Amino acid sequence: MERGAGGEVESKIHFDDTEVAFSYKSDRELRRANFIFSLVNHPFISSIATSLAKAGLALRLPIKGMIRSTVFGHFCGGETIDQSDRTIQTLFKFQVGTIFDFSAEGEHNEAGFDKAKEEILKTLEKAKNNPAIPFCVFKSTGLVNAVVLEKVQAKQSLSKEETEAFEHFQQRVDAICSKAHAYGVPMLIDAEDSWIQNPIDELVYSMMKKYNQQKAIVFNTYQMYRTDMLDNLRNAFHNAAMHNYYLGVKMVRGAYMEKEAERADKLDYPNPIHPTKQATDACFNKGLAFCVDNKQRVSLMCGSHNEYSNHYLAVLMEKHSMKNNDPRIWFAQLMGMSDNISFNLAKAGYNVAKYVPYGPVELVMPYLIRRADENTSVAGQSSRELTLIRKELHRRKLSRRLR
Numbered sequence: 001m002e003r004g005a006g007g008e009v010e011s012k013i014h015f016d017d018t019e020v021a022f023s024y025k026s027d028r029e030l031r032r033a034n035f036i037f038s039l040v041n042h043p044f045i046s047s048i049a050t051s052l053a054k055a056g057l058a059l060r061l062p063i064k065g066m067i068r069s070t071v072f073g074h075f076c077g078g079e080t081i082d083q084s085d086r087t088i089q090t091l092f093k094f095q096v097g098t099i100f101d102f103s104a105e106g107e108h109n110e111a112g113f114d115k116a117k118e119e120i121l122k123t124l125e126k127a128k129n130n131p132a133i134p135f136c137v138f139k140s141t142g143l144v145n146a147v148v149l150e151k152v153q154a155k156q157s158l159s160k161e162e163t164e165a166f167e168h169f170q171q172r173v174d175a176i177c178s179k180a181h182a183y184g185v186p187m188l189i190d191a192e193d194s195w196i197q198n199p200i201d202e203l204v205y206s207m208m209k210k211y212n213q214q215k216a217i218v219f220n221t222y223q224m225y226r227t228d229m230l231d232n233l234r235n236a237f238h239n240a241a242m243h244n245y246y247l248g249v250k251m252v253r254g255a256y257m258e259k260e261a262e263r264a265d266k267l268d269y270p271n272p273i274h275p276t277k278q279a280t281d282a283c284f285n286k287g288l289a290f291c292v293d294n295k296q297r298v299s300l301m302c303g304s305h306n307e308y309s310n311h312y313l314a315v316l317m318e319k320h321s322m323k324n325n326d327p328r329i330w331f332a333q334l335m336g337m338s339d340n341i342s343f344n345l346a347k348a349g350y351n352v353a354k355y356v357p358y359g360p361v362e363l364v365m366p367y368l369i370r371r372a373d374e375n376t377s378v379a380g381q382s383s384r385e386l387t388l389i390r391k392e393l394h395r396r397k398l399s400r401r402l403r
């Protein structure tokens, strides 16, 4: 760490070392990444490819193998927990942990929700006493119908089935958090749309009260693109202090900006999202500082691909004289994205983990399409991912020539 000109601390961590970033990838895997990001870089080609893939799977054409060996292989661990072993071990060889993410978007009925719960419990079995899997995660809408959550939030009356469905959801979440607590495996609970988030938050805080007495096991997610989120975070901290439990914080910017704006517009209420990217960024970085300031009670996972925020968190840790591997601070990115951040942080000794999605190819397709959309370029520029991949391909070519 160095002192900057203004006397502030600067982290020595850099994210531009592509040799470190892609050390876990063979030449073949790197060429595959180049192919995928070149494809998704063009909005038109990307949308045709995703439509063809969707149609091909719906018509049961034999295209699963092709998807498995391209996009699926790049962004996912495997179709099952056991099939993901190779990915887990490869990441762990470079001190990067796996956060198992059952990403199959399955049937939205009670049987489907029970099946999802069982699958999440299996991820906990796999993570038990396994340093390669430091966290597990779930999404509430994999365990209950979003319509029920929306009605609860809107304080609308529920039918008998809906009341039962909500109770079953609470029971499923408790069963998962109870096992996470028994195994000592922290559990992240993803944040979703603002109109269903309140009942999720309420339930998550009741789980924290129950299971975060000794350390943070249950983590709530804070979407800092929401204008109310910094206050929510502060209130959550004060409640944790008042009731004497640890607060688990996964901080993200938020993934559903367009949906939020559309609904607010349609139903004529103020958009809950910050009006500018700068405002979201400022709120995110203030949130990081708040968590580090309150590290006696807060455990933090920074879920971000933003280089500045990851760098800033490293700076905050240094300012607070925290070790790079302080167990209260984690950095997390998605598999197949921002390896320059993950692997450079891990090499410098920070705690890093990747969300590793898994599930049957056809059920993971919506997840893969979201990743394709996210990496589609604006105004014909190459995405950051593509630029880094090409830089590393070039570096490897030169180093082979010099050998």
Ligand SMILES: Cc1cc2nc3c(=O)[nH]c(=O)nc-3n(C[C@H](O)[C@H](O)[C@H](O)COP(=O)(O)OP(=O)(O)OC[C@H]3O[C@@H](n4cnc5c(N)ncnc54)[C@H](O)[C@@H]3O)c2cc1C
Binding pocket: 189, 190, 191, 192, 221, 223, 225, 252, 253, 254, 255, 256, 257, 273, 274, 275, 276, 277, 278, 280, 302, 303, 304, 305, 306, 332, 333, 334, 355
């Ligand atoms: C490990 C991990 C876990 C995640 N879990 C969740 C989760 O549980 N729930 C969830 O919603 N998302 C989740 N995400 C996704 C996350 O919220 C972001 O969509 C994504 O990571 C992009 O944000 P960024 O911090 O990487 O950085 P950047 O690429 O710098 O920021 C992009 C984000 O900034 C915000 N933004 C962009 N333009 C504007 C604008 N004009 N006005 C206001 N804000 C703007 C949006 O949130 C956008 O996604 C997760 C991401 C990771 C890496």
